[in-house]
Amino acid sequence: MKRLSSEKKRQLGMVAVGTLIALAGVWYGLIRPQQTSLENTRREIENLQRQLAEARKVLQRAPEISDALEQAATELEHCEEQMASGDYYAHLINQIRQFRADYPVDIPQFSTISGPAPVDLLPRFPYQQVSLTIAGTAYYHDLGRFLADFENRYPYWRFRNLELEPAPATDPGRAPEQVAFRLTVVALVRSGS
Incomplete structure (x- = not known):
């Protein structure tokens, strides 16, 4: 380098700077976008492999899922068989009277009866509802047990608007601890049945 003239040194420096600029241009213009593209492709491949693994797990569980679906369909069919059909009024009264036989209510x-009408609890529900108001007397705890057991036995029936007051003392055979109740029974029915 000592023997080179200043003109040659300047040219050599410009060649070195030009080479660095060209290398930087190649790096940022060609290599860097390719690396970014490869990284994105690698992420997509990992994501697709994860989805494939999840799909394989679901496929392995297909018989189990099919059995669960079959069991749920059987349970639904059983519940639908117990739903009121035909004469709703007679069906509801008979069910309530049969169930009440085991309780001092x-x-x-x-x-x-009112209905059938669209279900007012959930929108676009595939069933309709009928409702009927009942009234009677019972001891407080017996009434509570009756209502809880009834709703557990018939999950597609609901009690609403429960009103309680002391039972009238006009009947000498009725104990003073009893309460008079009035409530609305709402039962699901199949649409078009």
């Missing part, structure tokens, strides 16, 4: 009053 007196239910002498049944209103007329």
